[in-house]
Amino acid sequence: MKKLLFMLICMFISIPTMASAHTHLSSSNPTEGQVVTEELKEIILDYTGNIEKLSTMKLLKDGVEIPLSQILVQDRQLVGTLSAPLENGSYIIDWNIVGEDGHPITGKVSFTVEIEQINKEKETTQPKVEENKQENEQQDKVETQTENQTSTNTVTTIITVLLLAILVIGLVVLFKKKRK
DSSP, rough: OHHHHHHHHHHHHHHHHHHOOOOOOOEEEOOOOEOOOOOOEEEEEESOOOTTTTEEEEEEEETEEEEEEEEEEEEEEEEEEEOOOOOSEEEEEEEEEEBSSEEEEEEEEEEEEEHHHHHHHHOOOEEEEEEEHHHHHHHHHHHHHHHHHHHHHHHOOOOOOOOHHHHHHHHHHHHHHHOO
């Protein structure tokens, strides 16, 4: 009885830690909001834990997918090789991974390419005010997604704790009834 109760208490203490130990994006190249001024050959996403082989990413410009010639999963990294140089403009890396704990996780990284083009007419660009507004909107979307992910983890942890508490109380009551 004491061993069972001890095991249940240990599970009760460790499950909230396991529930919040999902893999997260730790860094990227390019980084969120970065203005890329030199030709980019690959996109590198680094995570806090190992990721599964079925993890992937898409590169989008104005909602249209830009083909990547290769996507590799290497332990804690997701690497996408570009098949052609990127044109100037705003891009979003839309990534989907499966962490080593089996949980699917998604996210986005937005960046802008502004490479000076030699011997060509310069592209017309939006005024800086409009550009900053778009960057702020993209940043707000990323922050909202991160907040949603955090609140989902918190709710999962609370539900897990409540279920374990009910289980422990039920077992204690059951064992007390059996002793009588």
